[in-house]
Amino acid sequence: MKYLDEYRDGDIAAKLVERIRRVQTRPWVIMEVCGGQTHSIVKNGIDHLLPKGIELVHGPGCPVCVTPLEMIDKAHAIARCPDVIFGSFGDMLRVPGSDGDLFSIKSQGGDVRVVYSPLDCLKIAKANPDKQVVFFAIGFETTAPANAMLAWQARQMGLKNVSLLVSHVLVPPAIEAVLSSPQNRVQGFLGPGHVCAVVGYTEYEPLAARFHVPIVVTGFEPLDILEGVLMLVEQLEQGRAEVENQYSRVLDRAGNRPAQELIAKVFEVSDRKWRGVGMIPQSGFRLREEFRELDAEARFSVEAIDTMEPEVCIAGEILQGIKKPHDCPAFGTECTPQRPLGATMVSAEGACAAYYAYGRHLKDADLVTLGNGR
Amino acid sequence: MSAGKVDEREETEAGLGAFGSCPLPIFEHPQIVLGHGSGGKLSAELIEKVFVSRFRNSTLEKMDDQAVLEIGGTRVAFTTDSFVVTPIFFPGGDIGSLAVNGTVNDLAMGGAKPLYLSAAFILEEGLPATELERVVDSMAAAAQSAGVQLVTGDTKVVNRGKGDKVFITTTGIGVVPTGVRMSADRARPGDKILLSGFIGDHGITILSQREGLEFESALESDCAALNGLVDAMLEAAGGEVEGFRVMRDPTRGGVATVLNEIAGRSRVGMVLKESAIPVRDSVRGACELLGLDPLYVANEGKLVAVVAPEIADRVLGAMRKHPLGAESRAIGEVVEQHPGMVLMKTGVGGTRVVDVLFGEQLPRIC
Numbered sequence: 001m002k003y004l005d006e007y008r009d010g011d012i013a014a015k016l017v018e019r020i021r022r023v024q025t026r027p028w029v030i031m032e033v034c035g036g037q038t039h040s041i042v043k044n045g046i047d048h049l050l051p052k053g054i055e056l057v058h059g060p061g062c063p064v065c066v067t068p069l070e071m072i073d074k075a076h077a078i079a080r081c082p083d084v085i086f087g088s089f090g091d092m093l094r095v096p097g098s099d100g101d102l103f104s105i106k107s108q109g110g111d112v113r114v115v116y117s118p119l120d121c122l123k124i125a126k127a128n129p130d131k132q133v134v135f136f137a138i139g140f141e142t143t144a145p146a147n148a149m150l151a152w153q154a155r156q157m158g159l160k161n162v163s164l165l166v167s168h169v170l171v172p173p174a175i176e177a178v179l180s181s182p183q184n185r186v187q188g189f190l191g192p193g194h195v196c197a198v199v200g201y202t203e204y205e206p207l208a209a210r211f212h213v214p215i216v217v218t219g220f221e222p223l224d225i226l227e228g229v230l231m232l233v234e235q236l237e238q239g240r241a242e243v244e245n246q247y248s249r250v251l252d253r254a255g256n257r258p259a260q261e262l263i264a265k266v267f268e269v270s271d272r273k274w275r276g277v278g279m280i281p282q283s284g285f286r287l288r289e290e291f292r293e294l295d296a297e298a299r300f301s302v303e304a305i306d307t308m309e310p311e312v313c314i315a316g317e318i319l320q321g322i323k324k325p326h327d328c329p330a331f332g333t334e335c336t337p338q339r340p341l342g343a344t345m346v347s348a349e350g351a352c353a354a355y356y357a358y359g360r361h362l363k364d365a366d367l368v369t370l371g372n373g374r
Numbered sequence: 375m376s377a378g379k380v381d382e383r384e385e386t387e388a389g390l391g392a393f394g395s396c397p398l399p400i401f402e403h404p405q406i407v408l409g410h411g412s413g414g415k416l417s418a419e420l421i422e423k424v425f426v427s428r429f430r431n432s433t434l435e436k437m438d439d440q441a442v443l444e445i446g447g448t449r450v451a452f453t454t455d456s457f458v459v460t461p462i463f464f465p466g467g468d469i470g471s472l473a474v475n476g477t478v479n480d481l482a483m484g485g486a487k488p489l490y491l492s493a494a495f496i497l498e499e500g501l502p503a504t505e506l507e508r509v510v511d512s513m514a515a516a517a518q519s520a521g522v523q524l525v526t527g528d529t530k531v532v533n534r535g536k537g538d539k540v541f542i543t544t545t546g547i548g549v550v551p552t553g554v555r556m557s558a559d560r561a562r563p564g565d566k567i568l569l570s571g572f573i574g575d576h577g578i579t580i581l582s583q584r585e586g587l588e589f590e591s592a593l594e595s596d597c598a599a600l601n602g603l604v605d606a607m608l609e610a611a612g613g614e615v616e617g618f619r620v621m622r623d624p625t626r627g628g629v630a631t632v633l634n635e636i637a638g639r640s641r642v643g644m645v646l647k648e649s650a651i652p653v654r655d656s657v658r659g660a661c662e663l664l665g666l667d668p669l670y671v672a673n674e675g676k677l678v679a680v681v682a683p684e685i686a687d688r689v690l691g692a693m694r695k696h697p698l699g700a701e702s703r704a705i706g707e708v709v710e711q712h713p714g715m716v717l718m719k720t721g722v723g724g725t726r727v728v729d730v731l732f733g734e735q736l737p738r739i740c
Contacts, residue, residue, distance in 0.1 A: 001655045004662065010649075013722040043667075045724020090665075090736035103733070107405040114736075116664070222722040338415055338732045357729050 007221030008044075016226040017049055023233050027053035029185045030232055031178065031321045033171060034140075034192035035062030035347065036220050042354040044222045054229065057185070057321035058354075060174045060277065061192055063139040064091050064347035066319065068273040070307040071167040072097035075136050078165060078300045079110045085124055087115040088136040089143075091347045096340055098307050118143075118150040125154070125162045134296045137164040140171055141195040144285060145259035148266035151291050163296040166286055169272050171195050172203045173283035179211045183322045188232040190225065191217035193247040198263075200255025204243045212241040219247040266291055275343055276309065276316030313342035318351050325355040332356060409733020413627025413672075416733045437639070438557055439480040439622065442550055449550040451486035453477060456543040462509065464583050466575075466594030470512035472674060473542040475599045478520045479623045482601040483677065485556050485608060485615070486548035488520065493544050494528040498537035509540060520599035522546070553615045554608065560619040561640035565708040566686035568679045570603065570693055571701035572596070573629055574657040577671035582660065591656045598675030603698045607679065610692030617682030618689075624678055627731065630669040630716070632678055634730045638714045646706035646718040646728065669728060670735050680708060 032038055038058045041047055047056050060066055076097045079086035086102070093102040093114065106112040111131075115121060118135050125133040137147040147164065154162040171192050178186055191204060196217045204215050214235035218228030228246040235242060245251065265288070272284030287295050297303050309316075312330055317323040325331050325344070335341040337353050344350035402419075409416040426434060433441045440453035457473040467475075474491065481488040493513065497506065517524050575596040582591055600623060608615055619640075622632040629651070637644050653661075653668045661668050675698060681689050686704065693699035706718075716728040 001658050004658070008721045010721055010723045043726060044720045044722050045726045046722065047724075049722065049724045093736060094733065103407045103409060104403075104405065107407045222720075222724075226722075336732075357727065 004221070007219075007223045009223065012223055013049065013226055016223065016230055017051065020054065020226070020230050020233055021051040023230065023237055024051055024053060025237060027055065028187050028233060028236050029055045029057060029321075030188050030190060030229060031057045031059045031186040032190040032218070032225070033059040033061040033175065034190075034195065034220075035065070035350065036194065037190060037192070037218065037225060038062065038351055038354050040220050040222065041225060042357070046222055046225055049226075050229065054233065056229075057324070058318065058351035059189075059321060060178065060274065060319040061140065061171060061195075062319075062344065062347055062350050063143065063169065064089075064095060065315065065343040065350045066169055066174075066274045066277070067092070067095070067138050067167050067343065068275045068307075069097065069309050070273070070305055071138075071165070073099075073307045074297060074302040074305050075165055076100070076102065076105055077302050077305060078134050078296060079105045079112050080108075081132070081300065083131050084300075085111045085113060085128060085131050085133045086136070087113050087118075087121045087124065087133060089138070090114045092136055092138065094337075094340070095343050095346045118146045119153065121150055121162060122153055122157065122159065125159050126157075129161060131161060132299075133162050134300075135162070135164050137166045137168065140169055140192070141199045141263075142192075142197075144168055144263045144267065145198060145256070148262045151266045151287065151294050152262065154294060155291065163294050163299050164287065165296040166267075167272070168267065168285035169274060170269070170283050170285070172207060173280050174274070174277075175204075175207055175215075177277065177280050177283075178320050179207070179213060181320055181322070184320075186213070186321050188213060188236050189215045190228045190232065191215045191243070193217055193219045193224070193250060196245075196247070196255060197251040198256050198259050200251070200253050200260075201243050201245065202253060208241050208243050214241045214244070216244045216246050217251070219250065274319070276313065276319050278316075315342035315344040315352070318344055325352040328352070407733070411626075412731065412734045413625070413631050414731035414733055417627075418730075436557055436559070437635075438484060440484040440486065442484055442486075451481045451484045451488075451548045451550050452546075453480040454543065454545040455480060456541065458538060458541050459580065460538060461583050462505070462539050464595055465579055467597035467674070468509055468512050469540060469542055470509035471516040471597050472595075473544045474513050474516035474520065474522070474524075475597055475674065476625070477544040477546040478522055478599045478601055479674075479677075481546050481548040482599075482604040483556070483621045483623055484548075484550060485554035485604065485618060485621070486550045487605075488522050488546055488548040488599075488601050490525045490548075491517065491522050491544050491546045492526045492528075493524055493542060495530070496537055496541040496543075497529060497531045498539050499531055499534040501539050506540065509542075516599065520601055551608070551615070553613075554618065555616070556618050556620050558620050558622070558636050558639040561636050561642050561680045561708050562619065563642055563708050563710040564683050565619055565680050566683055566690075566704050567633070567644065567646070567706045567708065568681060568686065568690055568693065569629065569651065569703055569705045570600075570677045570679075570699040572652045572654045572657070573624070573673055573676060574653060574661065574668035574671035576625075576674040577628070578657045578660045578668075580672075581664075591660070593654070593656045593660075596673055596675035598698055600675065600677050600698060603677065603693065603696045606692045606696045606699075607689050610688045611681075611685045612688075614682070614685050617685040619680040619682070621677055621679045624673050624676055626672045628668070628670040628672060629676075629678060630667070630728045631730055633716050633728070634714075636680060637708075637716050640708075641713045643709045643712040643714070644706055644716040645709055646716065648718050648721045650703050650705045652701050652703055666735050670731055 267285035
């Protein structure tokens with residue numbers, strides 16, 4: 001298939017791995033920031049292809065995983081209201097709140113709908129004028145333009161029955177939080193390709209300079225990731241700490257200007273809580289004053305909901321790359337995708353769920369039988 | 375006292391069967407959720423804890439697509455299936471052809487020659503009669519083409535809003551030829567895994583027809599009766615039908631789910647080769663876009679066969695000659711290692727576990 005197969009070629013992958021092997025002289029710890037990259041790495045078994053000593057740790061870039069528990073509880077409170085149609089991205093439906101998930105609210109009669117685009121909510125709102133349509137606007141900079149467009153168009157169209165439950169977060173403050181942690185082990189970053197396709201990567205340059213850490217903005221296909229790792233290892237071995245762009249077929253330094261302008265019209269930067277991490281200053285978006293009437297938190301009076309996280313889950317440390325899913329005593333036993341304790345076990349992009357689905361049972365012996373033991 | 379009860383339940387679930395514990399496994403969901411119908415782990419839990427635990431018998435416990443019963447010296451295959459699909463008409467088929475072919479296929483997967491079907495209809499008040507006639511015409515055509523007769527049936531009508539146009543349940547019986555003995559617990563190391571063609575066509579076709587998903591494609595459901603293909607395969611094996619370990623039609627839950635079932639019940643491992651699994655570009659494209667994995671997407675006219683290595687080439691050759699198996703491939707093999715687990719060599723040379731899903735496959739956010 002065009003534009004896919006070119007980036008999944010086994011021979012080229014083997015050559016890239018060989019080049020990494022030749023460049024590398026000592027161990028390096030690399031974090032892939034984005035949940036989509038984590039998914040691709042485990043789905044394609046890239047972590048098992050890399051030379052020994054290149055350790056990939058999974059970053060905080062899974063939007064489903066970092067949405068705080070209290071936002072999930074707010075979503076559930078709204079979705080339970082009788083005259084509400086609650087729209088959400090699919091993988092938010094199984095995220096556990098304090099009491100069940102959106103699937104169970106649906107089974108109890110709540111009108112919960114998976115939407116593929118936030119703009120689908122406009123059609124639903126027009127077709128159901130007697131209902132309140134609420135969209136769970138989560139995600140990083142990647143989903144921000146589409147979510148902003150929903151607010152923008154709802155206002156343009158004068159739809160009074162549309163609102164957004166906003167829980168938007170930003171990547172650079174999360175990278176800063178990882179690097180500032182006294183337990184930090186990460187020496188280089190695969191930067192988030194889709195996020196940078198929207199906002200560009202100028203914001204990453206001061207981070208690279210300040211913490212002397214290389215960042216390679218990287219795509220999502222297997223060869224993208226291998227090439228990103230190669231570029232990163234080259235920088236690390238040479239002692240460089242620059243922002244480089246592996247994903248140049250999709251993005252440039254400045255990013256997508258019209259998308260940035262739309263985001264700026266609808267959202268403003270604000271403090272945000274991250275699930276498992278806590279409050280990070282200036283790390284997310286909220287609706288601007290002009291759009292505040294579309295804020296579902298106010299419309300449904302759920303602002304007061306304030307839930308504490310359960311203490312057993314180590315999702316926070318996993319999201320910061322301090323620990324791996326295997327390090328959690330509950331992993332695969334008490335905590336499975338069927339009964340997740342924390343959100344990293346829920347989304348397919350979550351590090352725990354990805355490990356569980358694709359890598360959980362792989363022991364070295366099994367890999368040897370498959371001919372790629374390391 | 376209550377703390378004691380919690381402990382008992384945990385032990386029962388861990389398979390320890392504590393003394394004095396409740397004899398019935400405890401079903402954990404206060405309500406049925408959609409995932410219970412997904413074919414994944416939630417479905418398995420529902421079937422085991424609610425149904426098998428109460429109906430327990432050796433035939434049911436085999437958990438094959440059909441029960442094979444010895445009656446008066448003849449081995450009779452017996453199966454039933456309910457069909458609910460929105461929309462009821464879709465490219466490549468409709469709920470009627472699906473209801474006939476689905477049950478025919480469940481019989482054929484046991485190697486049986488399907489003979490007779492029953493059909494029960496639950497109709498929603500307000501369903502246009504012309505639509506019902508279209509569905510029934512399609513069932514008649516599908517039955518004729520599969521060589522089965524519809525010999526008994528039932529209809530009920532429910533109030534508007536209490537059904538979704540039409541629900542159909544079909545039940546079928548057939549006869550299993552001498553020597554054919556297929557079951558999910560018969561796969562053994564060295565066996566080859568054959569797949570009869572492109573996967574995911576049906577599931578993605580249905581998805582593309584649903585409200586809110588606006589992508590156009592020329593894709594059609596693969597809905598078809600597979601008994602002719604199975605006949606050709608059995609014929610190719612000649613006297614060595616013993617080499618057919620198990621066949622499954624990978625409907626809901628897809629290829630990944632049926633292979634996991636077989637690996638689990640046979641206590642063997644499997645290794646698949648990603649590059650050998652045929653997926654149409656349109657299906658791949660839709661899956662890439664929505665964040666779905668074609669290995670878990672439903673098929674309605676494909677089969678997976680685990681066969682002994684001695685007959686694999688012959689059987690594969692016969693499959694390729696049949697119109698419903700032209701794109702057949704050997705996609706992997708059964709191994710001794712990692713019993714109960716399906717691994718896949720990925721296109722780029724990595725390795726991953728192909729697990730069973732928990733509930734419905736959820737589209738990813740970005």
